[in-house]
Amino acid sequence: MPIDWMPLVDIVKANQRFVLTSHVRPDADALGSEMGLAGILEALGKTVRIINPSASPDHLAFLDPEKRIQKLGEGVSVEQACDTDVHIVADTSAWAQLHDLRKVLEKTTAKKVVIDHHVSSDDLGAVEFKDTTASATGVLITELAEALGVTPTAAQASALFSAIATDTGWFRFPNTESRTLKTAARLVDLGAQPSVIYRELYEKSSLARLKLHGRILSRVTVEAEGRLAYTYVMRKDFEETGSHPSDTEDLVNDCLTINGTQCAFILVEQQSTQFKCSFRSRTGMDVAKVAEQFGGGGHRQASGAMLPGPFAKALETVLGAMKAALPPQATVASEPAAAE
Template sequence: MSNIDWSPLCELIGAHQKVLLSCHVRPDADALGSELALAGFLKQLGKDVRIINPSVQPKGMDFLVGDHEVRHVGDGVTTEDFDWAEIHIILDTSAWSQLPGLANFYRKTKSRKVIIDHHVSSDSLGAEEFKDVTSPATGCLIFDLGRALNCELTPEIATFLYAAIATDTGWFRFPSTTSYTMQIISELIRAGAEPHQIYENLYEQNTLPQLKLMGRVLGQVQTDFDGLLAYTIVTCEDFSATGTTPVDTEGLVNYCLTLAGTQAAFIAVEQRSRQVKVSFRCRTDWDVSKIAESFGGGGHRQASGAMLNGPLSSAVTKVLGKFREMFETSEKTDH
């Protein structure tokens, strides 16, 4: 069980009818799966539920959305859409930087604001927070909330939560995975989640352009600090040459961490705006969230991200400097 007392939120939900759900920009399976699962629970209680996110979900998440209406800022969303809500729940983030576009609407509404999250990085969003940074996924928190609300775990909701938890635990290989995580997974499978189908939908839908991009990106992997760090870059030219977009780099940083002896990794992705999105990964003994936070980003100890100003070469140099500090500090501590 999470360390959260859900009773105040259950009472809040019970006292209101209209609930708006939102998550972070470029929603992953944990964010989107948690949203859709919570929407399902709330509808069982007879609530009116809408979902509006900062951006459209990556195409790889479309199988989760299905026929459900998930709107995003920029597709005709107005202030009235936010004023409609009596409760506005933000899932899987506590950071303003993860709510571009949506933050302006969020600040202006008079709805009761709620955060459900498991990330360490946090801003003050003026909300009632239901956070557990020891939880491996927001999906685990929504599972517990659904139980607290006495809701039914349907096959569809089980699928949403399985996708959420499986992806944020690295398919159960990250240290955050616990015996309770697997108890939840067991219940989700019993309720109708199909692991093989979910995995296929998430990881076995690559296009030929995506594979060609992967080849270019992995061909540029470099190491530093005596092999402790592995990293690679992706340029706008790479996207043009392969017919891909920055969304197609999702997950590529994890390949860098498979290199023997590597303790940390990052991928720097040039955006059309010439900003640089950097994704960080590391093994258990390290903490890349501090590096991400130094650039205005955030996330988990082992998986974080940030957006830096370009050019690409300058951003990479800055990131390497932060890793140098991290490794040198560790050496001093060890001695």
């Protein structure tokens, strides 16, 4: 059901200062949605800050050319983040995805708003504007702009197009439907250039990133009669190849290119010695439910969670959960995975 944006339109009209936030390890949907929304609010004369729990990855720096996105704890304190009229959380509604921003949301007296398209959800004490049928939060922000009577600039359209294109796997995932394509077409009409955005996203790889990809893909293993594929990344891999943790983005989807594979996951060792696990499915298997077993969540076909180490234990735990969640073979209908 389409979102009734009028309550949020009223909130925007009644307030002046806004803080925008998204999830840890922000992807292009998170950053593009924040940048697009910031510009839309500023077109209405509002004061906007963007404060995230994680730094933006280097390969998405083109979305924030003026480097306006701040990381909590680096130049901005909890108290400073609380000093606003409205705090909008975009592209997540899960406490586990907010890390230290939880301290802000629990302490602030500001009006709290969530704009999200993920299935997994917690009660953040916010007014929710959620549509799980939307392919990306960027779609929702574009629709909100229309409700606010604001026409996005070319820069804002590019940010929102990036959000949508990445969360749909450049429009090849099953969450791509007519609404997605109509929204993308409107953003192109407003100045987004798909060829330029694609080049920024996918054709500026570093040698270090290519070396990392080769190492990780060489570890791909299949289980469950070929229906499950997985790989992993250790911290030493980043050091030895000179790569960055953000260079693992989308690698899990390569596991699904193996013929007969229905689901996949990748474990990435963190500085904390925990392991970030990204789950993918291209069947009726609901990996959001698997992720929720470990305090994570996301979409039915793309989710994530954090697991404690050591590696052998994390791998054993995830393998067991994924194998248990695999549907009977007779019921499988294969299709590509969605974005996390």
